[in-house]
Structure formats: structure tokens, C-alpha cells
Amino acid sequence: MNTRLLILPLSLLFAAPAAAQNDDSPLSPLFGCRQITDNAQRLACLDGAVEQLYQSENTGDIVAVNRSDIEAAEEATYGLSIPQFRLPGIPSIGLPSFSGGASSDIAEAADTEATETEARRVVRNDTGDITGIDGLAIRDIGRDSFDRLIITLQNGQVWRQIDDTRVLISRRQSPEEMFIAVRSGALASHQMQLNGRGRWFRVRREE
Numbered sequence: 001m002n003t004r005l006l007i008l009p010l011s012l013l014f015a016a017p018a019a020a021q022n023d024d025s026p027l028s029p030l031f032g033c034r035q036i037t038d039n040a041q042r043l044a045c046l047d048g049a050v051e052q053l054y055q056s057e058n059t060g061d062i063v064a065v066n067r068s069d070i071e072a073a074e075e076a077t078y079g080l081s082i083p084q085f086r087l088p089g090i091p092s093i094g095l096p097s098f099s100g101g102a103s104s105d106i107a108e109a110a111d112t113e114a115t116e117t118e119a120r121r122v123v124r125n126d127t128g129d130i131t132g133i134d135g136l137a138i139r140d141i142g143r144d145s146f147d148r149l150i151i152t153l154q155n156g157q158v159w160r161q162i163d164d165t166r167v168l169i170s171r172r173q174s175p176e177e178m179f180i181a182v183r184s185g186a187l188a189s190h191q192m193q194l195n196g197r198g199r200w201f202r203v204r205r206e207e
Contacts, residue, residue, distance in 0.1 A: 026053065026062055075122055078130050079159070079182065079190055079205030119179070132183040134196075141175045149201070151180065151192070158207035159192060165201035167194065 025031075029052060033045035056062040119135035137154040144150055148161035159182070161167070173195075181193045182203070192203040 026056060074130060075133065076155070078133060079157070081188075123183075130184070132181065134179075134181040136180050136182065138175045138178045138180060141169060141178070149203075151203075153180070156207065157205060159190075159203045159205050161192075161201055162204050163202040165199055167199065167201055169194070 030046065030049035033042055033049055036042040036045055053062065057064060121134040122130060123132035123134065125131050136157070138151060139154045140152040142150040142152075144160070146164075148164075149167055150161070151159045153159070154176075159180075178195055181196060183191045183193075183200070185191050185202070190203050190205070191200045193200045
């Protein structure tokens, strides 16, 4: 997988002191220019560092995305087994791979999340990591050969029940009128509840 380095827009990154302390950051040369006292030399250093960033973005070595896009991608990939990494000043996130040096994958994830119900709520812990999402609209509900639920959401996600909890579904309500809540459990497990009531059951995201 071709892993790209993601950074925020420069206007936000200048406000993140932690980035200045990271020698591996692509912004280190830019921040280093601040230590030059001679005005002409400092300006020349800044020009060179900005040109380097410009070239890196054009070649796709650096991809600049805003915070809302990153959060949307984190929500869209919640439940999937994707390696996580951290960005300066941003909680731990899991992101899909990128191609072409652009943030089109993140933008697509943001558009997908916009189709959810107005009641959708993202639950985060004190460090900013997602621990659950409420109000995800359902497209279809099926059962496998073990009578376990297979739930397809309006956003295309597919979740499969992996325990033997008996979950009753009202025949008076179509799947399109229903929603789910998902919570993170121990050892990267997840639990789900239908329509904000009833028993929680263990699930695994498959798509």
C-alpha cells in the first residue's frame, strides 16, 4: 500500500506547537527558519521551505486536508481493521490509502456520512478517539444460516452479528425506518443496538 503523509492546512499547523518539536515533520524546515535572526536570511529560508512544500504537494508526497475531512474519514472507517497513526494535535485516526496525491478518498467518505440521519451522533473519549456512533440509518436486514443478523446501512457499511443473542425485529417497521447504535468494546470488539432499545449484541464490520 502506498502510504501518504497527511498534513493539515498550513494556517492550522502554524498554531500547533507540537509540530515544531517533531524533526520528522515536513514542516520542520519551515519552522526552523524562525530561528534565523537576520531578516534577509530568514526570508530566503522561508521561501525555500515553502517551495519545498509546494513541490511535495504537487508530487503527492504530502497531502493537505482539513480537520473536518479527517474526522469524516475516521467516522467512515470506524469498525474496520485499519492501521492507525497520529497527526500533530489531532486524535488517533484510521484512514484509507490515498492515490494521486489528493484527498478524494476522504472527500468521498465525508459525502457518504452526510447521508446519515439527523440524529447521528459520534461518541468520543477524552483523548478524541471514537468509541461509538448513534443514529446510523439501516438499508436492509438479513439473517445468515445461524440466524444471526446481517445489517446493511444506508452508507454502504455491512455489519454482521457474531454472537448468539436473539434479536427480535418488528415486522411493522421496514428496515429503512430503523437505525442502529454501535459501541466499541474490549479487544477491538463492537456491540450494536437496534432503534435505541433492546439488547446489545456483538458485531463485526465486514464492509
